[in-house]
Amino acid sequence: MSADPRVSIHPDSSVLLAAIAARLITKLVDTQDRYGDATIVLTGGTMGIGTLRAVAESPACRAVDWSKVNVWWGDERFVAADSPDRNVVQARAALLDQLPLDPARVHVPGDSDKFKSPDDAAADYAQQLQEAAAREHEADFSDSRPDEPGPLPRFDVLLLGVGPDAHVASLFPEMAGIRETKPTVVGVTNSPKPPPERISLTLPALKSADEVWMLVAGEDKAGAVGLALAGAGPVQVPAAGARGRNRTLWLIDADAAAQVPENLLRKEPASA
Numbered sequence: 197m198s199a200d201p202r203v204s205i206h207p208d209s210s211v212l213l214a215a216i217a218a219r220l221i222t223k224l225v226d227t228q229d230r231y232g233d234a235t236i237v238l239t240g241g242t243m244g245i246g247t248l249r250a251v252a253e254s255p256a257c258r259a260v261d262w263s264k265v266n267v268w269w270g271d272e273r274f275v276a277a278d279s280p281d282r283n284v285v286q287a288r289a290a291l292l293d294q295l296p297l298d299p300a301r302v303h304v305p306g307d308s309d310k311f312k313s314p315d316d317a318a319a320d321y322a323q324q325l326q327e328a329a330a331r332e333h334e335a336d337f338s339d340s341r342p343d344e345p346g347p348l349p350r351f352d353v354l355l356l357g358v359g360p361d362a363h364v365a366s367l368f369p370e371m372a373g374i375r376e377t378k379p380t381v382v383g384v385t386n387s388p389k390p391p392p393e394r395i396s397l398t399l400p401a402l403k404s405a406d407e408v409w410m411l412v413a414g415e416d417k418a419g420a421v422g423l424a425l426a427g428a429g430p431v432q433v434p435a436a437g438a439r440g441r442n443r444t445l446w447l448i449d450a451d452a453a454a455q456v457p458e459n460l461l462r463k464e465p466a467s468a
């Protein structure tokens with residue numbers, strides 16, 4: 197089951213980033229009230245890193261118990277561990293290094309210093325995910341606990357940027373990664389956007405999240421946003437396939453909203 201998209205449009209990218217940060221902080225606090233901890237899946241790119249900077253700037257940032265936040269990434273560039281191209285390196289500089297995170301809860305995808313190929317790093321990341329899922333399963337004493345752990349832990353909120361070509365994470369239109377239905381993680385060797393080698397969660401793994409938030413600003417993304425929301429197929433338009441189980445939220449600015457289908461635009465209530 198997955199949730200139909202809802203769209204929330206903000207006047208420009210700076211208002212959008214502040215609004216996303218406020219929502220994210222609230223979501224993490226609410227989730228910690230419910231489960232004791234919260235799990236976020238981060239993304240890279242302009243909006244992914246901009247969101248982290250906006251969280252760092254928010255006075256409400258400290259409302260979250262960061263020692264009980266589990267951190268994963270939806271994708272990573274397969275380059276040296278300290279490369280400025282790494283989503284992890286950018287996320288640490290934007291926010292993570294300022295937080296009292298528990299290092300055991302920060303799950304970093306592999307790099308080219310440690311692994312020979314994107315496929316090897318993808319296998320390691322899939323293993324990290326599976327181990328986290330097994331730990332969660334062991335600690336679950338509820339009546340709804342399944343007999344066996346699944347391949348993925350609980351993802352409470354999963355953030356995604358969208359490229360002008362409608363890629364999400366490192367799943368690019370018409371390429372092998374977006375067609376994967378079985379593995380949770382895939383190695384990418386020919387990304388059309390540099391750097392060419394990457395690892396990415398697959399579409400089924402993205403769709404396992406409780407909530408998926410699509411973060412998009414700028415007129416160069418309007419075509420991709422329009423196609424995704426008009427119901428295009430995920431192989432051609434990967435952003436169309438990314439949906440949360442309970443919520444799919446498109447948080448976008450007015451420029452990126454230029455081609456949103458009319459029926460998805462929120463109407464003002466009619467005046468009496």
Ligand SMILES: O=C1O[C@H](COP(=O)(O)O)[C@@H](O)[C@H](O)[C@H]1O
Nearest residue numbers: 239240241242243357358359365
């Ligand atoms: O390469 C990537 O691109 C996407 C989108 O980035 P943007 O700069 O166009 O917003 C990003 O979400 C992904 O994590 C990243 O690796």
